[in-house]
Amino acid sequence: MNHESSTSLENLLAEDRRFPPAPEFVAQANAGPEMSSWAAADRPAFWAEQARQLLTWSTPFTETLDWSGAPVARWFADGRLNACYNAVDRHVEAGRGDRTALIFEGEPGDGRTLTYAELQIEVSRAANALLEIGVRTGDRVAIYLPMITEAVVAMLACARIGAVHSVVFGGFSAEALRSRIEDAQAVAVITADGGHRRGSAAALKPAVDEALAGGGASVRHVLVVRRTGQEVAWTEGRDVWWHEALEQASERHEPVQVEAEHPLFILYTSGTTGKPKGILHTTGGYLTQTAFTHLNVFDLKPETDVYWCTADVGWVTGHSYVVYGPMLNGATQVIYEGTPDTPDKGRWWEIVAKHGVTILYTAPTAIRTCMKWGEDVPGRYDLSSLRLLGSVGEPINPEAWTWYRRVIGGDRTPVVDTWWQTETGAIMISPLPGVTTAKPGSAQTPLPGIAADVVDEEAHPVENGSGGYLVITEPWPSMLRGIWGDPQRFADTYWSRFPGIYFAGDGAKKDEDGDIWLLGRVDDVMNISGHRLSTAEIESSLVAHPMVAEAAVVGASDTTTGQAVVAFVILRAEYLDQVDQEGEGADVAATLRAHVTKQIGPIAKPRTILVVTELPKTRSGKIMRRLLRDVAEHRKVGDVTTLADSSVMDLIATGLDKPT
Numbered sequence: 001m002n003h004e005s006s007t008s009l010e011n012l013l014a015e016d017r018r019f020p021p022a023p024e025f026v027a028q029a030n031a032g033p034e035m036s037s038w039a040a041a042d043r044p045a046f047w048a049e050q051a052r053q054l055l056t057w058s059t060p061f062t063e064t065l066d067w068s069g070a071p072v073a074r075w076f077a078d079g080r081l082n083a084c085y086n087a088v089d090r091h092v093e094a095g096r097g098d099r100t101a102l103i104f105e106g107e108p109g110d111g112r113t114l115t116y117a118e119l120q121i122e123v124s125r126a127a128n129a130l131l132e133i134g135v136r137t138g139d140r141v142a143i144y145l146p147m148i149t150e151a152v153v154a155m156l157a158c159a160r161i162g163a164v165h166s167v168v169f170g171g172f173s174a175e176a177l178r179s180r181i182e183d184a185q186a187v188a189v190i191t192a193d194g195g196h197r198r199g200s201a202a203a204l205k206p207a208v209d210e211a212l213a214g215g216g217a218s219v220r221h222v223l224v225v226r227r228t229g230q231e232v233a234w235t236e237g238r239d240v241w242w243h244e245a246l247e248q249a250s251e252r253h254e255p256v257q258v259e260a261e262h263p264l265f266i267l268y269t270s271g272t273t274g275k276p277k278g279i280l281h282t283t284g285g286y287l288t289q290t291a292f293t294h295l296n297v298f299d300l301k302p303e304t305d306v307y308w309c310t311a312d313v314g315w316v317t318g319h320s321y322v323v324y325g326p327m328l329n330g331a332t333q334v335i336y337e338g339t340p341d342t343p344d345k346g347r348w349w350e351i352v353a354k355h356g357v358t359i360l361y362t363a364p365t366a367i368r369t370c371m372k373w374g375e376d377v378p379g380r381y382d383l384s385s386l387r388l389l390g391s392v393g394e395p396i397n398p399e400a401w402t403w404y405r406r407v408i409g410g411d412r413t414p415v416v417d418t419w420w421q422t423e424t425g426a427i428m429i430s431p432l433p434g435v436t437t438a439k440p441g442s443a444q445t446p447l448p449g450i451a452a453d454v455v456d457e458e459a460h461p462v463e464n465g466s467g468g469y470l471v472i473t474e475p476w477p478s479m480l481r482g483i484w485g486d487p488q489r490f491a492d493t494y495w496s497r498f499p500g501i502y503f504a505g506d507g508a509k510k511d512e513d514g515d516i517w518l519l520g521r522v523d524d525v526m527n528i529s530g531h532r533l534s535t536a537e538i539e540s541s542l543v544a545h546p547m548v549a550e551a552a553v554v555g556a557s558d559t560t561t562g563q564a565v566v567a568f569v570i571l572r573a574e575y576l577d578q579v580d581q582e583g584e585g586a587d588v589a590a591t592l593r594a595h596v597t598k599q600i601g602p603i604a605k606p607r608t609i610l611v612v613t614e615l616p617k618t619r620s621g622k623i624m625r626r627l628l629r630d631v632a633e634h635r636k637v638g639d640v641t642t643l644a645d646s647s648v649m650d651l652i653a654t655g656l657d658k659p660t
């Protein structure tokens, strides 16, 4: 365990505030204490029952779990179903078509609501439009959109025809989009002219054009949503307006019933190497666990709740808790296009008050930002509709947790700290709001049907009161089925550290009651504002710049974003000569920041760039990021005995007088 983990651990375990669920909440809660014992008695049978209760199958399954091909699980494999039918059509067929599905808030203040019946028509038209441009069952479709209703419709339309969506976050660069399109061999891209961000129209289509100019030969068509109305370049024969295609398409479409193990989506996430991993999720198991967790962790009452998850569909949280989980349960939900401070810092709370939001799910980084802005901002709005708050994406520090409950939740609402990953597909560890006495800062207990533990180096469960590695010891329905096109990497990445056991990459601790406290990643993956980024990915981007000879990137603690990117770079000698002559050294940081933004996206942009003459390396040539983290966090540098040359740290320390 590294230095900062052990420090934060002491802070965390000094946290002794307790929040038992209110009796009124317990009395109406969806999940009670009996659920855990039922699930523990027969895990597969528990999930089979959830799959039957929560989903509609065109062919009921008779097999529950097949683990004979481990680590690739097959759940409910002989059943057939359609994800979009389950998320939309069946609610209409059951007479609930008039219920509002989506309440859209555009950043400029425009809005739109869609009922389930209206959504059924729109997804049917979109499915027909996809068929019209030649997309077929099993094909991959890249989606590169702002947070608008069409993003939800596009994903569901793919699922409706059995095509596999690969959503690429709209904040990612053309280069990131190109590599994802090529890895998945996508046949079509769905994008928009642009989206509204921080008060202006941010273009998206040019990035698609650039991505396809530099590769992406598999793409035959680009569907373009008109959102901002800005000018777009047009490639005749390839580009098609979304609204025109939908207008011409029939509003009737029969959902394609697929096998439970049919791929539903690929979502790329950062690993420890430079190449992002295409995490593959399939249909039946994924839908079962997203529906189950959404219903029980958020205690959803579909008739009365107004749910809002602030995540973008570009992240897994947007997949599982904007699109699939809520819609499978027939929820009414808000989606918001823009930033929390546009036009002012009260925007989120204005939305909560305006729509009477009852359940809010967001990330610690957003909560800490609101704390910084001051409690008088939310204090200006009526937030009394809220009855449950959720957190996801990174460890939530107890101060942020208690602030969230007190200021946003009026000292009344349960707070659920939900631990999960792109790979797990759905929530794995979280309090149950009507059962668990909450501890600020702890995700606490594996959900019913989930087997998680904290183990030592030898895979032995640690004693209560000790720390180690968080692992999942039994297969779960929404587990990833692999890394797209790379089964070996799947086995190596998740199943080799502790053979036969899924290792998530997180450090954790069990307290005296056996509750789990997450301590952050133990690998070279950073968590910036709840978004995963790999040090290697940013390093390889930096060294791709002609100015840079070598680079090392670390995630340093940051009070707002959790971690921030700090880059140590060694410049090429030729460049240094040039700087000396022209005195342009100050531009180094700006140039490299712009370069990383272009290559990966703004979230990967280093907060700090330090120009150094050496990097600390072990004798085997591995960069010792631990030491660089000490420097980046202004700590006394730790043990340097494994360095090939221990004087390097002195060189770095002296060079730090002028951080750029």
Ligand code: 6R9
Pocket (backbone or CB within 6 Å): 269, 315, 316, 317, 391, 392, 393, 394, 395, 396, 417, 418, 419, 420, 421, 422, 423, 443, 504, 505, 506, 518, 519, 520, 521, 527, 530, 531, 532
């Ligand atoms: C859903 C999501 C996964 C990584 C994960 C962990 C961190 C997520 C957390 C949490 C502590 C929580 N993480 N939720 N850490 N407490 N409640 O965020 O997926 O983007 O794949 O990130 O995020 O480190 O390993 P993803």
